Every structure is written in C-alpha cells, then in structure tokens.
Amino acid sequence: MKRRVTKAIFPVAGLGTRFLPATKSVPKEIMTLVDRPLIQYAIDEARAAGIKEFIFVTSRGKSALEDYFDHAPELEASLRKKGKTELLETLKSTNMESGAIAYIRQHKALGLGHAVWCARRLIADEPFAVILPDDVIAAEKPCLQQMTEAYEDTGGCMVAAMEVPPEKASAYGVLDVKEDMGSLVAVKGMVEKPKADEAPSNLAVIGRYILTPDVLKNLNRMKSGSGGEIQLTDAIADELSAERNVYGLRFRGQRFDCGSKAGFLQATVAFGLARDELKTELSEYLEQMVAQQKAAQ
Ligand code: UTP
Numbered sequence: 345m346k347r348r349v350t351k352a353i354f355p356v357a358g359l360g361t362r363f364l365p366a367t368k369s370v371p372k373e374i375m376t377l378v379d380r381p382l383i384q385y386a387i388d389e390a391r392a393a394g395i396k397e398f399i400f401v402t403s404r405g406k407s408a409l410e411d412y413f414d415h416a417p418e419l420e421a422s423l424r425k426k427g428k429t430e431l432l433e434t435l436k437s438t439n440m441e442s443g444a445i446a447y448i449r450q451h452k453a454l455g456l457g458h459a460v461w462c463a464r465r466l467i468a469d470e471p472f473a474v475i476l477p478d479d480v481i482a483a484e485k486p487c488l489q490q491m492t493e494a495y496e497d498t499g500g501c502m503v504a505a506m507e508v509p510p511e512k513a514s515a516y517g518v519l520d521v522k523e524d525m526g527s528l529v530a531v532k533g534m535v536e537k538p539k540a541d542e543a544p545s546n547l548a549v550i551g552r553y554i555l556t557p558d559v560l561k562n563l564n565r566m567k568s569g570s571g572g573e574i575q576l577t578d579a580i581a582d583e584l585s586a587e588r589n590v591y592g593l594r595f596r597g598q599r600f601d602c603g604s605k606a607g608f609l610q611a612t613v614a615f616g617l618a619r620d621e622l623k624t625e626l627s628e629y630l631e632q633m634v635a636q637q638k639a640a641q
Contacts, residue, residue: 347471347496347499348394348492349393349394349395349471349472349473349492349495349554350394350395350396350397350470351395351396351397351399351466351467351470351473352390352395352397352399352472352473352474352475352488353399353400353401353459353460353463353467353472353473353474353475354373354383354386354400354401354474354475354476354477355450355456355459355460355474355476356371356372356373356402356403356406356409356477357401357402357403357406357449357450357453357459357462358372358403358453358456358459359453360372360603362603362604362605363375363608370408371405371406371408371409372477372478372603373386373406373409373477373478374408374409374412375602377480377602377608377611377612377615378612378615378616378619378622381412382477382478382480382602383409383477384437385480386475386476386477386480387437388437389475389481389486389488390473390475392486392488393473393486393491394489394492395473396444397446398440398444398446399445399446399447399448399463399466399467400445400446400447400448401448401449401450401459401460401463402447402448402449403449403450403451403453409447410447412438413438413439413440413445416435419435420432420435423435446466448462448466449462454573455568455569455575455576456476456573456574456575456576457563457569457573457574457576457577457579458563458566458573458574460474460559460560460579461560461563461564461574464563467560469557471495471554471556471557472554472555472557473488473491473492473553473554473555474552474553474555474576475488475552476551476603477602478551478601478602478603479550479551479552479599479600479601479602479603480599480600480602480611481504481550481552481595481597481598481599481600482600482614482615482618483595483596483597483598484596484597485596485597487597487599488552490593490596490597491504491552491554491593492554494528494591495554498528498589498591500583500590500591501553501554501555501556501559501580501588501589501590501591502553502554502590502591502593503517503519503531503534503549503552503553503580503590503591503592503593504549504550504551504553504592504593504595505529505548505549505592505593505594506547506548506550506594506595506599507546507548507594508546508547509546510543510546511540512548513540513543513545513546513548514537514538514539514540515548516537516548516549516550517534517535517536517537517548517575517576517577518534518535518538518543518544518545518546518547518548518549519533519534519545519547519548519549519592520532520534520535520544520545521544521547521592526594527593527594527595528591528594529547529591529592529593529594530589530590530591531590531591531592532584533584534549534577534580534581534584535577536569536570536575536577536578537570537571547594549577549592552595553576553580555580558583558586558588559576559579559580559582559583560579562578562579562580562582563576563579567579598614600614613626613630
C-alpha cells in the first residue's frame with residue numbers, strides 16, 4: 345500500500361519581528377509576492393502534493409488569514425456583475441471546502457516545535473506535512489510533491505534539504521549525513537543552529553517536512569533547545585535516537601527566505617520576472633537601475 349500524506353500543518357504563529365513595523369498589524373503570511381500572499385503559494389504547493397486537510401497554527405492578530413480563505417460574497421457578486429470572470433477564477437484558489445481548514449491557537453510563541461505540537465489532536469495517528477510559508481520555493485515540480493513521492497518509498501521522517509555556504513550553516517538546522525544517495529540522504533544526526541565550526545555538514549533543513557506521529561510524542565517532552573525555544577529539529581533528531589529513519593531530500597528548485605527582507609525582495613523580483621505581463625517592463629527597469637548604480641560608484 346502506498347503511503348499517503350493528506351494533512352498539513354502551517355505554523356504561522358511567529359511574531360515576524362524582522363518585518364516590523366509592517367507585521368504589527370499585517371501577518372507576515374499575508375504579505376504579497378506580486379499579487380499573491382505568501383500563504384497562497386504554500387497552499388497551492390500543498391494541494392499539488394495531495395493535501396486535503398489544512399491546519400493553521402495561529403496567534404493573536406492573524407485573523408486576516410482566516411478572512412483570506414473565506415468566501416467574499418459581495419466582492420464575488422460585484423465581479424460577476426461586471427463580467428470579470430478571470431478575476432472570479434483567481435479568487436477560487438482562495439476558497440476552501442467547508443471543513444478542510446482548521447485553526448488552532450498557539451498562545452505563546454514558544455518555538456516551531458511547540459507550534460506543531462499544538463496541532464497534535466488534529467493529526468492523531470497519521471503521517472503529516474509541515475510547511476513554513478515564509479520559505480517560498482519556485483520549482484517545476486512543487487517541493488512538497490517531490491517529497492511525498494520520495495516518501496512513498498522511504499517512509500520515516502523526511503526534511504527538505506539544501507546546500508548552503510558553510511559560513512551560513514549556523515542559521516539553519518543542519519544534517520549529519522549517514523549515507524548520501526544523491527538527491528536523497530539518510531541522516532544520522534541533526535543540529536539546530538550549530539556554532540560556526542560545529543556544523544556537521546553544509547546541508548541545511550528548510551521549511552518543508554513530512555513527519556510521523558512519533559515526532560509529536562517526542563514534542564510532549566517540551567524540551568527547550570537552541571534560543572530557549574522548543575525546536576522541531578530536536579524532536580526529529582529524537583527519532584534517530586529511537587533508531588527510526590530520517591531522510592533529507594535535496595529538492596530541485598529555488599528557495600527564497602521570505603522571512604528575511606533580502607530574501608523577500610529577491611523573491612519579488614524573481615516572481616515578477618516569471619510573469620509574462622510584467623517581465624519586459626520589470627527587466628528594463630532593473631537594467632536601468634543597475635546601470636545607474638554602476639555609474640554612481
Ligand atoms: P521564524 O523563526 O521565522 O520566526 O519562524 P518568526 O516569528 O516568524 O519571524 P522573526 O524571526 O521574528 O522575524 C519560522 C516559522 O515558525 C513559525 C513562524 O510563524 C514561521 O512560519 N513559528 C515560530 C510559530 O508558529 N510559533 C513559534 O513559536 C515560532
């Protein structure tokens with residue numbers, strides 16, 4: 345029988361301090377790349393991977409997210425009246441089937457591991473995906489789909505992995521590799537934000553996971569880790585101590601760290617250039633800007 349993953353957790357309860365003051369009233373996940381909020385990219389990727397149940401772990405001030413996935417009868421009626429069928433079609437991707445989406449509150453930002461644990465009762469006893477919407481991945485085949493396909497053969501836990509320059513490794517969870525099988529690696533250890541000279545490799549974990557319910561049990565221990573937070577990496581590493589398998593998948597695609605300003609701006613340019621209606625005007629502008637910068641130096 346094929347292993348299927350049909351539930352995904354979207355932890356969106358972080359404070360988003362790197363985008364203050366904007367995130368004082370706008371959830372980071374509602375910030376837009378071109379014309380779509382970050383959360384829409386995450387939902388589309390999950391749908392492509394066969395996810396049917398979407399669980400959001402939210403916090404105070406995130407109600408804009410709930411509204412985003414609700415129907416907007418007045419807006420829809422007005423567009424219909426004006427014959428704007430294309431825009432109506434665009435809105436469809438924001439609509440969720442009743443009961444397919446659930447919101448759970450994380451009352452205090454105690455860390456990503458804690459946020460995932462908050463959804464434990466909705467996951468019960470099946471494998472599940474975790475998607476961090478601030479990691480946006482441009483890929484021919486959506487990243488989570490690459491992972492669910494690989495997971496059908498491997499089982500266990502799987503994290504999305506990416507080579508980073510060694511000096512950047514201490515900003516990530518880093519894999520200690522047991523066996524390198526090309527795109528797939530078997531893992532023997534994981535360290536969250538290792539010190540510069542202590543990273544076991546330069547293979548970093550980014551925000552896509554397929555996890556077994558055992559990870560939720562590990563999170564029951566509420567062990568605080570790097571930065572005093574309850575880390576998801578530690579709960580996955582506990583699986584290795586229990587001699588259960590963890591894999592990393594070097595996905596094909598380009599990841600943008602939209603939780604950082606530089607990453608968000610890069611993604612805006614990349615997704616803008618990928619749009620037929622924008623690419624000519626935008627690339628001309630960028631060329632002009634670069635020429636002006638060079639001339640000013
Ligand atoms: P980040 O480390 O990017 O934290 O969280 P943040 O609060 O969103 O942003 P900064 O660093 O203050 O700017 C990574 C992911 O984990 C979620 C965040 O919402 C984000 O999707 N998270 C983090 C939680 O849901 N709860 C937490 O307690 C911590």
